[in-house]
């Protein structure tokens with residue numbers, strides 16, 4: 001779907017984010033695409049109406065110039081054949097699973113998966129008669145041992161949610177494909193700027209656009225970018241279910257994309273500064289950040305990713321009441337779910353649904369989203385939290 005010329009493909013990602021692929025001259029030169037609110041699309045005559053499959057637009061649900069602009073931008077970033085947009089990141093997880101699984105199939109899912117994804121697999125998928133099994137994020141090519149003739153989907157997420165385990169994506173996909181399964185990855189942490197799953201053999205790359213692409217904690221949306229082999233079935237399922245993204249939300253994500261490269265660079269630098277500072281503290285047991293050489297998955301991260309984003313975890317020495325004292329003292333860091341916006345957030349992590357990747361021991365796991373504030377202010381805020389935790393301990 002991308003309209004990019006070969007020349008544009010060679011340009012840097014920030015140039016492409018700033019300029020493409022929407023062409024301002026396609027609508028009188030206005031820099032940004034129009035926000036098209038639509039249900040009905042009128043046809044000139046019965047012949048056109050009969051052949052509507054050949055026209056770019058036929059009904060609001062099927063897409064508008066606004067959704068096309070965002071789909072094309074994501075296709076360019078992911079190197080995909082086509083992208084669908086849906087109203088949340090979670091819907092971007094559930095729709096491809098529904099597209100490629102039927103009653104009697106077997107689905108294998110990484111154990112460090114985003115917790116609501118597990119709820120969908122254990123709930124709706126099992127109720128549909130799909131057998132669901134979880135795998136160790138460090139399994140690599142060993143995934144071959146879990147493949148059955150009826151295994152139709154292998155679902156990955158890397159780094160893992162909250163615990164940040166890395167995996168050899170190409171090795172897992174090769175074994176999954178050899179067994180005849182479709183592979184999907186939740187690529188939200190990295191964005192397509194830091195990891196391009198389709199280049200590593202993944203069929204479908206999933207994003208919560210709610211996070212860095214939106215970037216300002218004010219919009220919810222998801223996307224699935226597919227290779228040529230899987231795109232048609234994905235799009236057909238989306239249309240059968242009857243969801244697409246709303247025009248104003250789509251516009252907010254298009255706007256967010258324009259600055260995503262510079263925001264991510266700042267999130268990365270600030271998160272690394274905070275993570276390194278935390279690692280040197282006596283009141284911290286360990287820091288879970290893929291870009292730290294001390295992190296067990298560091299080499300796998302370095303080999304596959306172009307950089308790191310602003311979300312990581314650390315283990316606070318002490319129990320849950322020390323963690324509560326720490327969190328309740330923070331003033332700049334907000335206590336709230338989601339991440340990827342301009343502001344810093346902190347949450348106590350609950351890993352009670354894990355069956356294999358049970359996470360680190362020795363204290364309370366806290367997840368930080370490092371926003372765009374000044375690092376010295378963030379450190380001072382955390383320092384006050386540590387003092388409160390020590391008083392509790």
Ligand SMILES: *Cc1c(COP(=O)(O)O)cnc(C)c1O
Nearest residue numbers: 088089090114186188208210221
């Ligand atoms: C937030 C998140 C989602 C879900 O996105 P929503 O837009 O909040 O539904 C999916 N996967 C991961 C890894 C996430 O962090």
